[in-house]
Amino acid sequence: MTFRVLDPTNEATPPLGTQAPRPASLEGAIVGIITNGKEGTLGFFAHLERMLRTEFGVADVIRRTKSNYSAPADAHIADELRRWQAVVTGIGD
Amino acid sequence: MAVMTTRFVSAAELMARVLGFPGYKFAIIPHPISSASDEALCDAAAAAIGQAGGLLLRR
Amino acid sequence: MPLTARGHSVPDFAAAQELYHANGWTDGLPIVPPTEDAVAACLDWAMTPPDQLIGIEPVRAIPLTAEKLAINAVMAGCLPMHFPVVLTAVTAMLQPEFLLHGATSSTGGCAILIVLNGPIRRELAAPGTFNALGNADRATSVIGRAIRLVLINLLDVRPGGIDRSTIGHPGKFSYCVAEDEEDTTWDPLHVQRGLPPEVSAVTVMAAGSLRQIMNEWTTEPEEILETFAAEMRANMRHYSIWAGNYALVIPKQLREHLQAAGWSKSDIATFIHRRARIRRGEWAEVGKRAVVRGQADAEYAALESPDRLLVIAAGGPAGGFGAVIPPWLGNKSTAVTLPVGACIDCGPPSR
Numbered sequence: 001m002t003f004r005v006l007d008p009t010n011e012a013t014p015p016l017g018t019q020a021p022r023p024a025s026l027e028g029a030i031v032g033i034i035t036n037g038k039e040g041t042l043g044f045f046a047h048l049e050r051m052l053r054t055e056f057g058v059a060d061v062i063r064r065t066k067s068n069y070s071a072p073a074d075a076h077i078a079d080e081l082r083r084w085q086a087v088v089t090g091i092g093d
Numbered sequence: 094m095a096v097m098t099t100r101f102v103s104a105a106e107l108m109a110r111v112l113g114f115p116g117y118k119f120a121i122i123p124h125p126i127s128s129a130s131d132e133a134l135c136d137a138a139a140a141a142i143g144q145a146g147g148l149l150l151r152r
Numbered sequence: 153m154p155l156t157a158r159g160h161s162v163p164d165f166a167a168a169q170e171l172y173h174a175n176g177w178t179d180g181l182p183i184v185p186p187t188e189d190a191v192a193a194c195l196d197w198a199m200t201p202p203d204q205l206i207g208i209e210p211v212r213a214i215p216l217t218a219e220k221l222a223i224n225a226v227m228a229g230c231l232p233m234h235f236p237v238v239l240t241a242v243t244a245m246l247q248p249e250f251l252l253h254g255a256t257s258s259t260g261g262c263a264i265l266i267v268l269n270g271p272i273r274r275e276l277a278a279p280g281t282f283n284a285l286g287n288a289d290r291a292t293s294v295i296g297r298a299i300r301l302v303l304i305n306l307l308d309v310r311p312g313g314i315d316r317s318t319i320g321h322p323g324k325f326s327y328c329v330a331e332d333e334e335d336t337t338w339d340p341l342h343v344q345r346g347l348p349p350e351v352s353a354v355t356v357m358a359a360g361s362l363r364q365i366m367n368e369w370t371t372e373p374e375e376i377l378e379t380f381a382a383e384m385r386a387n388m389r390h391y392s393i394w395a396g397n398y399a400l401v402i403p404k405q406l407r408e409h410l411q412a413a414g415w416s417k418s419d420i421a422t423f424i425h426r427r428a429r430i431r432r433g434e435w436a437e438v439g440k441r442a443v444v445r446g447q448a449d450a451e452y453a454a455l456e457s458p459d460r461l462l463v464i465a466a467g468g469p470a471g472g473f474g475a476v477i478p479p480w481l482g483n484k485s486t487a488v489t490l491p492v493g494a495c496i497d498c499g500p501p502s503r
């Protein structure tokens with residue numbers, strides 16, 4: 001005997017986001033790094049910063065560490081984003 | 094540019110989709126970072142830089 | 153008000169099982185097929201319209217409605233009388249300080265511990281005695297399971313998806329305990345956390361797996377509690393050194409010694425706050441020398457303050473056993489306590 005059962009999921013499709021436009025070059029740019037501060041990130045981002053400067057001509061690299069590595073970036077970090085030409089962040093253990 | 098270690102690629106793909114960016118491209122580096130030597134971290138950074146051009150710049 | 157969830161026609165019970173399993177809508181166990189009548193009955197009992205917004209998961213801005221929670225509650229085996237607890241638990245989990253997304257996605261693999269207090273325990277036949285943190289009774293089993301199904305289906309918290317737990321623990325099936333308020337002189341947990349004794353309440357905590365202790369060889373409060381403190385120190389050494397909410401489950405045999413000596417939950421918390429501490433240098437004794445970094449003498453406390461300890465009177469009447477339930481990862485998530493009640497014409501709580 002056929003019966004009807006209900007969908008338990010939220011059935012919603014998230015609205016599509018828009019990517020920030022990419023610059024033609026990072027020469028002289030300010031690049032921000034948003035780090036979760038976990039073990040290993042210090043060394044990784046130190047090397048990355050050096051390479052951003054030497055290979056892409058980046059002028060300044062600003063490092064910001066989230067106050068809680070399991071939460072999104074703090075509001076004050078998100079506010080700072082608009083002053084950077086590019087941002088690097090990541091997930092990993 | 095988002096950088097993911099290999100073991101978090103599926104998480105990144107899922108999060109991109111649920112946040113409205115299906116197919117979002119990111120850099121991939123070896124896993125893990127927490128116990129990696131400085132030499133390995135340097136190699137990982139180089140791997141990320143190698144992918145950075147295609148992700149950060151207009152082509 | 154009509155239900156708006158998409159419906160699926162199935163020819164029989166077995167087909168319903170395979171539909172839900174194939175779509176990744178279960179925890180691996182059989183589900184109770186959520187028919188419209190069963191879902192409506194939950195909503196009617198809780199006096200909650202189906203489109204009532206229970207809350208929004210803050211990180212991904214996902215709205216959770218009463219109808220969708222009721223569907224998952226029915227699937228878990230909840231009867232209508234269990235549903236108000238599910239609503240309250242989810243509302244509590246959605247408070248910003250609980251950090252639901254972090255707690256449920258972390259490799260750390262915690263589960264959601266749910267503690268029941270107040271008169272509703274008796275209505276639901278959840279005594280909080282034998283097997284208190286195992287399969288103690290129908291109510292705690294299905295309520296805990298409903299929470300897991302909500303996470304799976306409404307927040308995509310599936311293994312390898314959002315849920316990156318490396319190991320996880322069995323509490324992810326169901327992790328719900330009722331406090332044995334009738335057989336203790338202590339204030340119930342919800343009263344300790346600021347609610348009146350006559351209300352029913354739910355406390356949620358992002359929690360690791362429980363660690364049992366045993367000390368049946370003393371009646372001295374300090375000695376009994378030292379065993380609990382030692383287990384907390386072990387967690388700090390072996391898992392995470394960071395302070396957060398810890399829960400202690402103290403069954404009757406040990407509880408009676410503490411009560412006879414006049415110790416209240418506050419006294420217990422003060423003692424534990426003082427004793428559950430380690431030095432960073434102890435990490436070197438357990439294979440973590442690499443991160444001592446010249447700070448061997450730095451002291452770390454398991455609790456930032458005594459009121460971060462949740463003391464729960466629960467468990468069977470015999471056995472010098474107790475349990476320590478550690479936090480997910482320090483104070484990234486804070487336990488939340490909310491009263492149970494039908495919400496009429498209101499939005500999510502502001503706290």
